[in-house]
Amino acid sequence: MKKEWLIYAGILLxxxxxxxxxxxxxxxSPMVSYIIIGLIALVIVFIFVRTIKGRxxxxxxxxxxxxxxxxxxxxxxxxxxxxxxxxVRILFDxxxxxxxxxxxxxxxxxxxxxxxxxxxxxxxxFYYCFKRDLKVIIMGLWPQGPQQAELAIQRTRQIPxxxxxxxxxxxxxxxxxxxxxxxxVIQRMGGSFKxxxxxxxxxxxxxxLPLADGVTNFSNIEFSxxxxxxxxxTVEWVQVAVDRYGVRLGSGxxxxxxxxxxxxxxxxxxxxxxxxxxxxxxxxxxxxxxxxDGQPGFKQITGILGKGTKFMVSQSAAHVxxxxxxxxxxxxxxxxxxxxxxxxxxxxxxxxxTDASD
Amino acid sequence: MRREIPLLITxxxxxxxxxxxxxxxxxxxxxxxxFSDWFSIIAACAIWLGxxxxxxxxxxxxxxxxxxxGYPVIIIISFLxxxxxxxxxxxxxxxxxSGFDWIYRHSYIPLSSTMFALLAFFVASASYRxxxxxxxxxxxxxxxxxxxxxxxxxxxxxxxxVIHLPESxxxxxxxxxxxxxxxxxxxxxxxxxxxxxxxSTSLRVILxxxxxxxxxx
Numbered sequence: 064m065k066k067e068w069l070i071y072a073g074i075l076l077x078x079x080x081x082x083x084x085x086x087x088x089x090x091x092s093p094m095v096s097y098i099i100i101g102l103i104a105l106v107i108v109f110i111f112v113r114t115i116k117g118r119x120x121x122x123x124x125x126x127x128x129x130x131x132x133x134x135x136x137x138x139x140x141x142x143x144x145x146x147x148x149x150x151v152r153i154l155f156d157x158x159x160x161x162x163x164x165x166x167x168x169x170x171x172x173x174x175x176x177x178x179x180x181x182x183x184x185x186x187x188x189f190y191y192c193f194k195r196d197l198k199v200i201i202m203g204l205w206p207q208g209p210q211q212a213e214l215a216i217q218r219t220r221q222i223p224x225x226x227x228x229x230x231x232x233x234x235x236x237x238x239x240x241x242x243x244x245x246x247x248v249i250q251r252m253g254g255s256f257k258x259x260x261x262x263x264x265x266x267x268x269x270x271x272l273p274l275a276d277g278v279t280n281f282s283n284i285e286f287s288x289x290x291x292x293x294x295x296x297t298v299e300w301v302q303v304a305v306d307r308y309g310v311r312l313g314s315g316x317x318x319x320x321x322x323x324x325x326x327x328x329x330x331x332x333x334x335x336x337x338x339x340x341x342x343x344x345x346x347x348x349x350x351x352x353x354x355x356d357g358q359p360g361f362k363q364i365t366g367i368l369g370k371g372t373k374f375m376v377s378q379s380a381a382h383v384x385x386x387x388x389x390x391x392x393x394x395x396x397x398x399x400x401x402x403x404x405x406x407x408x409x410x411x412x413x414x415x416x417t418d419a420s421d
Numbered sequence: 422m423r424r425e426i427p428l429l430i431t432x433x434x435x436x437x438x439x440x441x442x443x444x445x446x447x448x449x450x451x452x453x454x455x456f457s458d459w460f461s462i463i464a465a466c467a468i469w470l471g472x473x474x475x476x477x478x479x480x481x482x483x484x485x486x487x488x489x490x491g492y493p494v495i496i497i498i499s500f501l502x503x504x505x506x507x508x509x510x511x512x513x514x515x516x517x518x519s520g521f522d523w524i525y526r527h528s529y530i531p532l533s534s535t536m537f538a539l540l541a542f543f544v545a546s547a548s549y550r551x552x553x554x555x556x557x558x559x560x561x562x563x564x565x566x567x568x569x570x571x572x573x574x575x576x577x578x579x580x581x582x583v584i585h586l587p588e589s590x591x592x593x594x595x596x597x598x599x600x601x602x603x604x605x606x607x608x609x610x611x612x613x614x615x616x617x618x619x620x621s622t623s624l625r626v627i628l629x630x631x632x633x634x635x636x637x638x
Contacts, residue, residue, distance in 0.1 A: 122546045129545045143575040146593050175530040176537030206468075210515060210525055217517065243468060244461035251457045258454070259461070266512035307442075318573070325605045326612065338600075341573050379576040381541060386570055388549040389563070396553045 089138045096139035103131065107387050114395045117402070125388055132384040136376035143379060145353055145372065150328055151345040154313045154335020157286060158188075163196035165285035166278060168310075170300065171201065171208030177292035177317050178211060183343035183371035184315035185215035185290055191350040193225045198274055199236040200284070202260065204248060204295045209240045209264050233267075237274045240264035246299040253281055253308045281308040286334075290315045297324045297333070305332050315342065340378050343371030428629045435627035476500060499528075565599055572596025 091099065107128070110120055161167070169188065173181050192199050201216075203209040216236065219225055230236065239260040242248045251259045256278060257269045269275050277283060287310045291297040297314040301324070304310040311334050316324055318339025327333040337346050347353045347369035434456050441449035479493035506520040514521045554560040571577035577592035588594065625631035 120549070122549070125546050125549055126542045129542050133541065143579060145575055146578060148593070148597055175533045178530070178534065207525075207529075210522075213515070213517065214526075242461065243464040244457065245464070247457040247460045247464075251454065251461075254450070254454060258458070265516065322600060322604045323608060325600055326609045329601065329605055339573065341575075344575075375575065379574040381545075382570045382574045383576060385545045385548050386567060388545065389552045389567070392549040392552065393554055393563075396555075 090140060091138050093140050096141050099135060099139070100141075103128070107384075107391075111387075111391050111394065114391050115398060117398070119395055120388070120391060128384050128388070129381060132380035133377045136380050137373075139376060141376055143376065145344050145348045145375070147345050147349055148342075150336040150338065151342055151349060152335075153328075154337060155346065155349045157311065157313055157334040158191060158195070158197075161195070161197055161285055164198060166198045166200060166274075166283060167192055168200045168202070168281075168284045168287040169212070170287070170289045171203040171212045172205045172296045173211065173290055173292035173317075174205055174207040175211070179370075179374060180317050180340045180343065181290045181292060181315055182211065182215060183340070183369060183374070184337050184346060185212065186219050187343065187347045187350050187352050187369065187371065188288055188315070189215055189219040190222060190225060190352060193219065193228060193230055193235065194350070196228075200239065200274065200278065201236065201264075202239040203241045204245060204299075206241045206243075208290075209238050212238055213264070233272050233274060235274070237272050238264035239269075245295040246303050249295075249300060249303040250307070253304070255280055281310050284310065286311050286313065288313045288315065291320060291324075292317045293320065296320065297327075301327050301332050313337075315346075340371055340374055344369070344375040347371045424632070424635060427635055428632070432627050432629060435623065439627075472500070565603070568592055568595045569599055572599075 110124070114120060158167075169185075171185070189199065201209060201212045203212065216238075220230060228235075232238075239256070240263055242259050244251075244259075248259050256275070261269055263269065263272060281287075281304060287300070287304065289297050289300045289312060291300075291314060297312075297316055297320070300310075300312055300314075305312050305327075312332070313335040314324055314327075314333055315337040316339075318341075321336065321338030321342070324333060324336060328336050337343055344353065352369035353372045437449060437452045437456060441453040445453075476497060479496045482493040483490050483497070503521070503524055506524060507514045510516075510519045510521050513519065515525075516522065548566075552563050552566060554563050571580075572592035572594070573596055577596075581591050622631065626634065
């Protein structure tokens with residue numbers, strides 16, 4: 064127990080020293096970044112060779128590598144090309160087709176644990192909506208959703224391009240807040256938004272909001288976008304809002320949930336899908352926040368790289384590390400299997416020899 | 422009567438919800454609105470019930486000094502601080518810069534994200550131990566996982582580009598094909614199965630045949 068506490072205290076001390084002594088922001092040059100990647104690759108090859116020789120990897124080693132794969136890319140200046148997938152293109156085209164002034168309903172159905180994947184989507188979506196002068200109505204079927212929306216709005220408003228537009232609450236966007244009731248909320252909104260949201264996030268009556276004027280139900284909404292990480296989420300929006308009220312819906316789902324909503328994409332019930340962090344990075348690229356491939360990106364506009372594009376380097380590294388360990392694990396499995404067979408064969412031949420000598 | 426009344430309520434509400442889907446006119450539209458509002462009210466009360474139950478369980482643990490009773494103490498203190506600051510903030514308690522907002526940003530978000538981030542480590546460790554090509558089925562699963570994992574990150578195409586793979590064999594294209602064809606087909610089958618199961622279970626509940634939700638017969 065004492066040893067554990069000493070380790071925790073040591074980690075805390077090192078963190079504090081790094082926090083106060085190391086100049087911020089830390090950024091490795093491309094050369095240093097590639098050297099680090101090369102060194103990690105060499106160590107993995109070394110582990111692979113050790114595994115072939117019969118020395119298995121301890122799971123703590125995997126934890127260390129995953130930790131490094133996630134953390135180190137934050138300090139690296141490695142750019143990777145983001146390729147646009149068809150489902151992201153469909154969503155972009157659907158939003159691009161909206162005329163300025165069109166009303167877009169955005170439902171935030173997630174909480175902070177899913178924010179690393181969904182928050183970049185929300186920011187990129189808001190950026191594009193405000194850039195194109197679309198009117199945004201925010202709501203949430205998860206209690207923390209509207210709070211996440213506020214964070215996304217604040218960050219989006221920091222982009223000079225959007226700041227110059229002087230976005231006004233109540234006129235350009237409203238936040239209706241959270242309402243309990245899951246899919247029943249969606250169903251009631253089909254009849255009347257006001258019945259489910261008599262007051263907005265800040266307690267302002269629905270009728271006092273200029274943007275809500277003339278918005279009675281889904282028929283007054285041109286497009287809807289759902290950020291989803293579970294229940295209630297995209298599945299419920301498709302089943303109630305799309306199927307029953309004919310809402311045009313796009314979705315941003317966590318990588319875990321995305322496979323579940325793919326059938327709705329093929330059937331045309333979903334107008335586009337952003338799946339996981341990769342979907343967020345792709346959407347950032349297409350709306351001009353990616354800062355790669357020579358596009359006018361976030362980095363050039365604000366000095367801040369789009370979160371999805373930035374986090375994607377960590378995700379790439381983590382995926383490669385996990386795949387490397389899956390290969391190592393399979394090598395250990397097959398070699399172990401072969402050794403067991405060899406051992407059994409040896410035993411059998413020994414037994415036969417003994418029988419023969421008897 | 423303790424059983425008959427809940428059964429009656431369930432039956433009536435269930436039948437009304439089915440009818441209002443096909444006949445969205447008076448009186449079914451009115452009943453639908455009425456029952457939906459009731460559902461929202463009950464769901465909101467359930468949130469309070471959950472919070473109070475958490476406090477009750479935590480208090481009992483602390484009172485009886487059960488193993489790990491220090492954690493419930495943190496729960497109770499955190500709960501009380503958040504509730505007091507939230508109520509003290511009035512109607513704008515969630516506005517940017519408020520005490521509640523500060524707790525949300527600097528305590529709730531980092532703590533919940535940290536807990537979720539641990540998943541990455543366990544997934545990596547579990548993949549290392551479980552993703553083995555033991556037989557044909559496991560090998561198929563392994564290959565699908567391999568291509569989706571490498572195809573969903575840009576580095577996959579970058580590696581494939583180095584070894585000059587044709588466009589159709591790029592990991593990103595293979596991943597898209599797996600998701601759109603194989604995955605979608607499987608998901609559809611699962612969804613249809615679940616839907617049929619829900620229909621049959623719902624009918625049993627509405628007709629009063631299935632009573633397990635009342636506490637079991």
